[in-house]
Amino acid sequence: MARLLPVGRAVLWSLAAAAAVVSVVRYARGLGAVTHLSDRFPWGLWVGFDILCGVALAAGGFTMAATVHVLHNERYRPLLRPAIVTGFLGYLLVVAALLVDLGRPYRIWHPLIMWNPHSVMFEVAWCVMLYTLVLALEFGTMVLERLGWTTLLSIARVSLPPLVVAGVILSTLHQSSLGSLFLIVPGKLHPLWYTPLLPVLFFLSAVAVGPAMVTVEAAASARAFRRPLEAPLLADLGRAMAVVLTLYLGVRVVDLVLRDVLPLVTPTTVEGALFIAEVGGGVVAPLVLLALPTAHRPGTVVASSALAVAGVVLNRLNVAITGMRAGTGAAYVPSWMEVVVTLGIVSAGVLAYLWIAEHLPVFAAPAEERAGG
């Protein structure tokens, strides 16, 4: 059983329930009744956090799947399943958030038959739908194992590599396209964040945050389920993250220099200060930690991973909210009900993860512990 206090679970359940209540109000009285969104500021916390961060933080799924199934790096297999579970839950939560945020949620399937190939949103919609299906199939092998359906399981095992390749392609596309969404607002998004390289930066940061999320999650499960931390693996994850973060930082800095906007990096403006917090705290700080002689210690890797995760969250919020305030002339601050829905959706995700970890062979090597539960 997870070592999570009953109080903790009660809090998670209450938040999820509160989010459900707010959703009911939203469906009864419209988005205006529960959000601070406006015609000048049509996207807020739900798009910025629940959707943009949700997708980015679920990147552990495709990065670990690629490492194990494409690069055949078997060492990472113990970390694969937790990453797939988080990825799958992450995308389900993104869909849940969309169902609250969309004006007409019951038409969420429309992009399947109503096409506009010139729309970035159309591409994102297709990729997210297909990738959620891929994750469901990858997750399905765990269910089949638990049920002991060996014939289906062997079919699933054979079909995994092509499925994973498809998943990586789809992830590459939509992780970057979430950045491309903002290419159409050159006049609205602050120049610290608006760059033609938005898709590249969104993709690179998603790849960097993949191992970071897997690390944070491994540390959290180690505490919750009293499992040992695999120190050598974590050290390697830290190294992988450092490589991608360095590349990301390089592209980011060169981009700022070439676009001649470095002078905007100043703590005297809201944008400048949040940019410094984002890049300083979320990219430079973890890189410094990982360059120290203590970089191999699990504590260091976990701390730098947590910083990188926070950095990606801040980046997505800066693009969707901070960077859009001046250009749109709107002063958006999320309402408490928007915050409740966001917290409730995250809580539901944690509860679902705990349930899955207790009932499916997530941490077990395949074929071992099959009877456990």
Next chain:
Amino acid sequence: MALTRRQFLHLVAASALGVAVLSPARPASARRRSGPAVGLLVDVARCIGCRSCEMACKRYHGFPERESADLSPTAWTVVRSRSLDRPRPHLILGEGGAGQRTYKVQCMHCVEPACASACPVAALRKTPEGPVVYEAGRCLGCRYCMLACPFQVPRFEWDRPLPRIQKCNLCAERLARGDRPACVEACPVQALQIGPRDAILSEAARRIAETPDRYVPAIYGAEEAGGTSWLYVSDVPFEELGFPVVVREPLPAYTWKALGKVPALVITVGATLSALEFFLRRRADLNGGVR
């Protein structure tokens, strides 16, 4: 937005050649065009702020006939007024109207609309005749069109459980039967005019050329966002009137630069990963790996 005299002369020359010169064929839209696309002119120097256009729009579309402060789901066009820092006599109202200018705002009906390229389900589309129209039955309510619009025009029904996007449709059904839009019909001082877009551009350029001491040498909408159906001339600089400064390249081109690379990306990533998978699996098998 404010053109230099040289740019302006170029524009006058180009406007004679028509819209094709201003916005050469680009991927997002405006490919086939049956007849000449419509253009509309707002002469800010002539507008007396009577709001007849606003009321006519509301009456025709069945919206409550009250003055609106801003565009809304039931106000597809509104008349904005702006106090001037340096008063100057109004063309029609004279000294009495020197302290301010008024002008109508509405959907600009871009030649290559950002909203239509943004919409995942093509609920918004540019018709060959000119209007950018909305088909509520397709719309998901994702509001990406609102984000994309450089003029911040589309409105959302925030207080409805099942909301729609709302914006001016240029009275597309009236245009189709040969009538003018309700607002243009209502203007008592001919501040609003309609015609083929290239003819309207020429008319705007003509007014500026013939009375250069009255009009500022700029046509708002000639190049904004790649060109719009609604065009504005004014005797007060557009910056002073609070017109948004908008990029000149059509906005769909910005996202297309990324989106157009998708097929090549799929092939490259797919082929690389498949090759990697194949060779690394063989190596693992040869090394007696634990697969």
